[in-house]
Amino acid sequence: MINIFRSFNPLNVIWLVVVLFLSRLGYLFHVPDKLEFVFVEPFARLLVPVAYEYAFSPVLNVLIAGVLVFIQALLLNYLINFYNLLGKPTFLPALMYVTLSGLFAPFLMLSAPLICNFLVIWMLFKLFNLYKGDDAKSTSYDLGMIVALGSLIYFPFIYLFLAIWIALVLFKPFNWREWLAGVLGYGTIFFFLAVFYYLNDRLGKFSNIFLPLGTKFPDHISINVKSYLLLIPVILILVLCFFKLQQNFFKSYVQIRKSFQLLFFIFLIAAFSFYVNSAFHLNHFILCIVPAAVFFAYYFLYASKKWFYESLYLLLLISLICFQFNNF
Template sequence: MINLFRTFNPFNALWLVIILFLSRVGYLFHVPDKLEFIFVEPFARLLVPVAYEYALSPVLNIFLAAVLVFIQALLLNYLINFHNLLGKPTFLPALMYVTLSGLFAPFLILSAPLICNFLLIWMLFKLFSLYKGEDAKSTVYDLGMIVALGSLIYFPFIYLFLSIWIALVLFKPFNWREWVAGILGYATVFFFLAVFYYLNDRIKNFGNIWLPLGTKFPDHISINSYNYLLLIPVIMILVLCFFKLQQNFFKSYVQTRKSFQLLFLIFLITAFSFYVNAAFHLNHFLLCLAPVAVFFAYYFLYSTRKWFYESLFLLLLISIICFQFNKF
């Protein structure tokens, strides 16, 4: 399977659909009678003055989520090939994204983090373009607006503002105007939100939007112990990927090295920003899919032992399918 996706072949999109189906079919046997879908934060609920939370049937909800994942996988694959981050054209980023998107049951339904992944991929397009761009102020301003839009949908997305400044440190010489441009872009969106609050006589509540940022980082996370078993192959592949990256790090182009550094820091930001939510939800980690999928793709592209990497991927895929058919 891995060898099939190592080369860039448009017909791989058909195999991608099959894997997308296999990684979701088990959940259909245990799907709840109702699935809630919330795509804006409570402070932005006034912007969507209709009841939509249960407007979709469970099957339609899962189907639309799968369609979004498929589109995001193709966009991510195009992004990685366009910037040549892996050194050769391949379909592996799309395969890894689709596979990882079926890791946990909360990943399989429509959610705010899933919607925000479109914004994250859009950000990556712009962040990687900073390396060769001469005047980055307009790009950074746009990035600030994207982060603000993502914050309206899913508030922990606000921490991805840090990725803008990190990219400026990695890709550009210091220019204070570029650093301020991102703040102005973010402020632009929330200025219009403040106007909306004012027109609805709720301006006194506007400052409460940022109160969750002061939430104490939790001492422990309550996760079903069976979910940890699914993480075993994921952690194994990540560790192997980092070893492979270390071996080839200084053989890569400067842009490639800095891009992988940026992806790693984005992974850390998205992984540790979950605490902002009052209630912990596994679907938060959908935001980690894009960088992790690229790391996985790198390992499987440059791994040399066919029997080992094929078995490892098969173990991951079978684990995902088995855990969906068994409701623990």
């Protein structure tokens, strides 16, 4: 399977659909009677004055989520090949994204974090362009607006604002105007939201939007045991990827090295921003699969022992399919 996707062949799109179907087939047999889809945060609910939470049947909900994942996988694959992050054209980023997006049941349904992955990919296009781009101020302003838009959909997305400043540190010499431009971009969206609150006589509650940022970081997280079992091959592949990256790190171009550093920081930011939610939801971590898919693709592209990397990927794929067919 890995060898098929190592090459950049348009026919791989067909195989990608097959993997997408297999990684969701088990869940369709155990899909709940109702699946709620919350598109925006409660503080932005007035912007969408229609009842949409149960607009889709459970099966249609999962199918639409699968279509969105497929589109995101192709966009991510185009992004990685466009900036040549892996050194050669390949379909592995798309394969890894589709596989990781089927890791847990909450990943398989429509959710705000899933929608926000479009914004993460959009941000990456602009962030990687900072290295050679001339006008970083306008890019930074646009990125601030993207983060603000993501915050309306899913509030923990606000922490991805840090990725803008990290990218400026990595890619550009310090210029306070570029740093400020991101803040102004973010403030532009929330300024119009404040106007909307004012027009609806709710301006006094506007400051409550940012209260979750003061939430105490939790001491522990309650996750189902089977989730830990599924994470074993994921963690193993990540560790192998970082070893492979370390071996080739100084052989790569400066832009490639800095791009992978940025992806690592985005992974950490997405992972640790879950605490902002009042209730823990596993679907938050779907934000992590964009950078994780790139790391996975890097390892499988440069791994040398075919029997090992093919077996490792099959272990991951078979594990997530088995856990979907069984409720344990």
